[in-house]
Amino acid sequence: MIEVGIIEDDKDIREHLGLLIDEHPDFSCNKLFYNVESALDALLIHPPDVLLLDITLAEGMDGIQGVSLFVEKEAPFEIIMFSVHQDDEKVFQSLCAGACGYLTKNTPIPKILSAIKEAHHGGAPMSMQIARMVVQSFRSKQKPDLSPREKDVLIELCNGKSYKKVGECLFISQDTVRTHIRNIYRKLKVNSKAGAVAKALKERLV
Amino acid sequence: MIEVGIIEDDKDIREHLGLLIDEHPDFSCNKLFYNVESALDALLIHPPDVLLLDITLAEGMDGIQGVSLFVEKEAPFEIIMFSVHQDDEKVFQSLCAGACGYLTKNTPIPKILSAIKEAHHGGAPMSMQIARMVVQSFRSKQKPDLSPREKDVLIELCNGKSYKKVGECLFISQDTVRTHIRNIYRKLKVNSKAGAVAKALKERLV
DNA sequence: CGGTCTATCACATATTTATGCGATGGACAG
DNA sequence: CTGTCCATCGCATAAATATGTGATAGACCG
Numbered sequence: 001m002i003e004v005g006i007i008e009d010d011k012d013i014r015e016h017l018g019l020l021i022d023e024h025p026d027f028s029c030n031k032l033f034y035n036v037e038s039a040l041d042a043l044l045i046h047p048p049d050v051l052l053l054d055i056t057l058a059e060g061m062d063g064i065q066g067v068s069l070f071v072e073k074e075a076p077f078e079i080i081m082f083s084v085h086q087d088d089e090k091v092f093q094s095l096c097a098g099a100c101g102y103l104t105k106n107t108p109i110p111k112i113l114s115a116i117k118e119a120h121h122g123g124a125p126m127s128m129q130i131a132r133m134v135v136q137s138f139r140s141k142q143k144p145d146l147s148p149r150e151k152d153v154l155i156e157l158c159n160g161k162s163y164k165k166v167g168e169c170l171f172i173s174q175d176t177v178r179t180h181i182r183n184i185y186r187k188l189k190v191n192s193k194a195g196a197v198a199k200a201l202k203e204r205l206v
Numbered sequence: 207m208i209e210v211g212i213i214e215d216d217k218d219i220r221e222h223l224g225l226l227i228d229e230h231p232d233f234s235c236n237k238l239f240y241n242v243e244s245a246l247d248a249l250l251i252h253p254p255d256v257l258l259l260d261i262t263l264a265e266g267m268d269g270i271q272g273v274s275l276f277v278e279k280e281a282p283f284e285i286i287m288f289s290v291h292q293d294d295e296k297v298f299q300s301l302c303a304g305a306c307g308y309l310t311k312n313t314p315i316p317k318i319l320s321a322i323k324e325a326h327h328g329g330a331p332m333s334m335q336i337a338r339m340v341v342q343s344f345r346s347k348q349k350p351d352l353s354p355r356e357k358d359v360l361i362e363l364c365n366g367k368s369y370k371k372v373g374e375c376l377f378i379s380q381d382t383v384r385t386h387i388r389n390i391y392r393k394l395k396v397n398s399k400a401g402a403v404a405k406a407l408k409e410r411l412v
Numbered sequence: 413c414g415g416t417c418t419a420t421c422a423c424a425t426a427t428t429t430a431t432g433c434g435a436t437g438g439a440c441a442g
Numbered sequence: 443c444t445g446t447c448c449a450t451c452g453c454a455t456a457a458a459t460a461t462g463t464g465a466t467a468g469a470c471c472g
Contacts, residue, residue: 092344095341095344095345096344096345096346096410097346098345099341100338100341101341118334121334122334122335122338123334123335123337123338124332124334124337124338124340124341124342125337126330126337126341128324128327128328128329128330129328129329131329131330131331131332131337132306132328132329132330134330134340134341134344135301135305135306135307135330135332135340136330138298138301138302138340139301139302139304140302140303147417147418147419148418149418149419149420150418157400158400158404159404160396160398160400160401160404160405162398162457162458162459163458163459164458172419172420172421173420173421173422174421175420175421175422175423176419176420176421178421178459178460178461179419179420179421180419180420181459181460182460182461182462183418185460185461190366191460191461192366192368192399192428192459192460193398193399193400193458193459193460194363194364194366194399194400194402194403195366196400197400197403197404197407198364198365198366198403198407199366201403201404201407201408202407204302353447353448353449354448355448355449355450356448356449368427368428368429369428369429370428378449378450378451379450379451379452380451381450381451381452381453382449382450382451384429384430384431384451385449385450385451386449386450387429387430388430388431388432389448391430391431397430397431398429398430398458399428399429399430
């Protein structure tokens with residue numbers, strides 16, 4: 001029996017969804033709230049197993065701030081975002097804040113139920129398009145072709161090393177490090193160590 | 207009717223899985239290979255809709271190199287990794303290389319079938335634990351509390367700006383930039399711009 | 413065999429950074 | 443109303459970095 005909480009400002013959706021979940025023999029759902037503030041104490045004192053959390057709330061903080069808050073208070077339940085939004089921004093903010101899943105509001109009830117189960121059993125339920133967005137975010141851009149040695153140097157730069165340290169590390173002179181770095185700058189079209197590191201990490205070149 | 211290809215070195219698994227998929231009315235599966243090299247030409251000439259690709263192959267390149275190769279050749283099908291491995295390394299490498307999904311080998315057939323459908327319809331099917339790993343990778347560490355202004359400065363550093371440019375950008379003097387950066391270094395425990403940028407990007411502080 | 417790429421090293425110099433020491437005014441909490 | 447952050451600014455100096463202009467030797471390709 002999985003206990004489910006819902007924070008959703010639209011009364012119709014909230015009560016309808018709550019009822020449908022509660023009717024199912026595997027779930028109970030009697031913790032319904034219209035905003036984060038009113039839910040906070042109740043959910044921390046009697047935590048559910050899984051919380052469905054809307055992002056756009058009429059009153060008070062939004063759902064993403066809500067996740068951060070629950071995580072900060074070490075709330076012991078999994079949080080699934082429940083939102084109409086499909087934009088990168090909201091999705092990644094939610095996951096960074098600590099949500100374990102993300103469902104769009106057009107998700108049919110059976111899918112929602114299996115998503116709740118999945119979240120409760122250590123999964124990360126996401127609507128199809130959301131999962132694809134998340135996975136896509138890993139894809140490397142086509143990398144400017146750095147030579148193997150240049151990659152070595154770049155990796156060391158990303159570890160915060162100075163020219164001197166890099167040289168010691170790779171057993172080459174500082175001057176050689178300089179040369180490699182010059183070539184790296186040219187290929188990445190940057191002109192500072194910070195720029196190179198930023199590009200390397202942002203575009204997953206290393 | 208979704209056409210499925212399989213690259214898997216274990217003959218039993220390959221043929222058994224191929225048969226089970228092919229039997230289902232929604233799928234056809236008659237492109238079976240035991241390594242990437244032998245599959246390459248065939249799959250590029252007559253591409254399936256979805257390819258199941260094992261990571262550990264007895265002969266030739268491994269599955270991850272395989273994904274990179276297919277992506278490089280702009281193969282027009284979705285690739286789902288199919289592996290016993292659950293370690294971060296392999297998962298993230300696969301997704302970075304361009305796989306759209308990742309299933310562990312203990313996945314029951316019905317799940318495999320629905321995963322193939324999902325991949326074909328623009329999703330990103332993953333085994334439960336894998337999805338959780340992927341989502342977890344987004345979670346921010348608890349951030350050293352930088353002041354708002356310090357964050358502004360750090361963001362500009364991550365954009366590759368020099369002290370001078372940052373100052374112009376934020377309408378403050380270089381000396382003030384210096385002061386902020388000093389404080390940032392202290393809080394992040396680094397002592398160079400590159401170190402700060404690396405830490406900021408790696409730990410998603412910005 | 414000649415061209416191209418990589419990896420290595422060298423020297424010179426202008427610019428940028430890192431670091432230390434100080435200072436002022438405003439906001440906010442106890 | 444006092445202490446603690448924040449944000450702002452200044453000056454000085456040593457270290458690191460960016461950039462230019464070399465050079466040599468091996469690998470690989472056609």
